[in-house]
Amino acid sequence: MRLQNFWVSTVGLALAASMVACGGSKETSSTSATPESPAGTAAGQKVDAATAGNVTGTVTVDGAVPKNEAIKMNADPACMKANKDPQFQETYMVGSDGKSLGNVFVYVKDGLGNYVFDAPTETAKIDQQNCRYHPHVFGMRVGQKLEIVNSDPTMHNIHAMPKTNSEFNTAEPMPMKTEHVFNTKEVMVPFKCDVHGWMNAYVGVMDNPYYAVTDKDGKFELKSLPPGTYTIEAWHEKLGVTSQSVTLGAKETKDVTFTFKPVGASATN
Amino acid sequence: MLHRFATFVAGCTILLVLAGSLVTSTASGLSVPDWPTTYGWNMFTFPPQHWVGGILYEHSHRLIASTVGFLTIILAAWLWRADPRRWMKWLGLAALGAVVAQGVLGGITVLFFLPAAISTAHAGLAEIFFCITVAITLFTSPGWIRGDSAVRVDDRVLRNIATATTILIFAQILIGATMRHTGAGLAIPDFPLMFGHLMPTHWDPKIAIHFAHRVGALVVALAVIATSAHVFYHHRGRRELTRPAALILGLVGLQVTLGALTVLSRRDVSINSAHVVVGALVLATSLVITLRSWRARFPQGVGSLLQNLPARGQILQKAPDPI
Structure with a gap:
């Protein structure tokens, strides 16, 4: 890691004039985290911004999905006070058209070969606010700092249950700010609060910057992808995963659609 | 005291x-x-x-x-x-x-x-x-300390069957605990059938644990019935045995009902917790029967403690002669 940081610093400076910043998108938005300054190594290949393209798309659901489960927050007066209206889980975030599906994590699963990318400098963030996790689904990079914030006037714990990374369970008295770093790629790592059993979130830990979470209209965008053929996968917490192969030419933008079928039927694309 | x-x-x-x-x-x-x-x-x-x-x-x-x-x-x-x-x-x-x-x-x-x-x-x-x-x-307890030889039960069959029942109950509780802590409580989601059949239609470790707990319940119920039946048949006049024998029959009936309701209610918190508590009470009751069945193998009266028991419920006092 130290060697990589050293190399990134020196070569990054040398190539600074040729770097192309492609926007400041956030991990939690429907737009992918933009690859930072393309940087190559002897063992890796840098992204040529001049030929890079985009993959945009929509995620939809074909059929009726179950209603989101109602939440009873009466176990904690602070949660009751913060949420006067009836509360529901965020499992199915279906748009007003009844088809578009939000909170789907879309990412490049395969096809990037030996491209290498700078370690991100910004910090990812998850906030415990109004007895919910914000965001509910998000992505971050291996080695990137995750800031965990408790903005609530009550106690939380954040319990990560990864399969390949290390499990952790951190007390979050109020107010509280802690940090964590994941060391291995993993899609997805579930979070839960054992104090408030309804609180859950998911993070996709990626070794590349090509990921996004669909917005309420089911839209996503993976920006600045080099030409190539990729396996792109869409993940939903209940509906599972569906993937498709996308071939992207130089400076090309391709629009793709992922369609999930409710549990019991297989997803299509 | x-x-x-x-x-x-x-x-x-x-x-x-x-x-x-x-x-x-x-x-x-x-x-x-x-x-x-x-x-x-x-x-x-x-x-x-x-x-x-x-x-x-x-x-x-x-x-x-x-x-x-x-x-x-x-x-x-x-x-x-x-x-x-x-x-x-x-x-x-x-x-x-x-x-x-x-x-x-x-x-x-x-x-x-x-x-x-x-x-x-x-x-x-x-x-x-x-x-x-x-x-x-x-x-x-005063009853144990008195241990009057004239009224002590010395029944080898009862000792064996009661001891076996207590061991079976403890094993069943361990299987139940394994089921709880591996998240297998609803691995078989229906009751009394299993996936609509008398036997599970497919298997995985969680289903196997859950199935073992159901089979264990049947075995324990039969063992408890056998112990109680033996007590009522051979020691009808012994209240220190018939009372726990009657109690454990009721508790096992309640426990099986709670187990079924745990599945049918999708692990309702109150029912699920009551199932654990009643399981412990079944074990304790069986243990009491077992220990009382072994009382004849202990010294007849507990020496100086006996002298300090002029009436039931008397405070145990320190005595010089350990037994």
Whole structure:
């Protein structure tokens, strides 16, 4: 890691004039985290911004999905006070058209070969606010700092249950700010609060910057992808995963659609 | 007085079992991530206004456990000082060792994110500790101390069948604890059928554990019926046997009903927790029958303790001649 940081610093400076910043998108938005300054190594290949393209798309659901489960927050007066209206889980975030599906994590699963990318400098963030996790689904990079914030006037714990990374369970008295770093790629790592059993979130830990979470209209965008053929996968917490192969030419933008079928039927694309 | 105190400790222990079962039933086991502190506080000074959500269950469990631990220290010291029977002194120390080990297991299972093996061991040791407190309660009771040879039961068959039943119940509780801590409680989602059939239509480890618990329930029910039937047939006039025999029949009926309702209610917290508590009561009742069936193998009267029992319920006094 130290060697990589050293190399990134020196070569990054040398190539600074040729770097192309492609926007400041956030991990939690429907737009992918933009690859930072393309940087190559002897063992890796840098992204040529001049030929890079985009993959945009929509995620939809074909059929009726179950209603989101109602939440009873009466176990904690602070949660009751913060949420006067009836509360529901965020499992199915279906748009007003009844088809578009939000909170789907879309990412490049395969096809990037030996491209290498700078370690991100910004910090990812998850906030415990109004007895919910914000965001509910998000992505971050291996080695990137995750800031965990408790903005609530009550106690939380954040319990990560990864399969390949290390499990952790951190007390979050109020107010509280802690940090964590994941060391291995993993899609997805579930979070839960054992104090408030309804609180859950998911993070996709990626070794590349090509990921996004669909917005309420089911839209996503993976920006600045080099030409190539990729396996792109869409993940939903209940509906599972569906993937498709996308071939992207130089400076090309391709629009793709992922369609999930409710549990019991297989997803299509 | 010692007997009453031992009874009180056993009663607190069943309350502790209830608190522990609520922790598991509400999935609150990790709501307090640190141990032995609570969110950085000393557990005894953790402000009550923060006892919310899962913290309420987990923190209450820790406090009740601490109380039971403190009471066990008193009980062990009292036995060591006041009971002339050497093995009773050691039984008191065994209770103390068990409750200390139980506390450590509870802490370890929290710090290691509830590994099934440790959590199951925690549940199993809880039953052993409860059995020790029940045994101490029985051994300090006036009826046990008198042990009149003229009325003692010396029935080898009853000893064998009651002992086997108690062991089976404990094994069944361990299977149940394994099922709880591996998340297999609804691995077979219907009752009394299994996936609509008499036998599961497919298998995986969770289904196997769940199936074993159902089979175990049948085996335990038959064993309890056999023990009770033997008591009622051969020792009809012995109230110290017929009363627990009748009680355990009722408890097993209730336990099977609670087990079925646990599945049918999709693990309702109250029903699920009651199932754990009644399971412990079934074990304790069977243990009482078993120990009473073995009473004839113990000394007839407990020496000086007998002299100190002019009337039922008399306080045990320290006696010079250990038995």
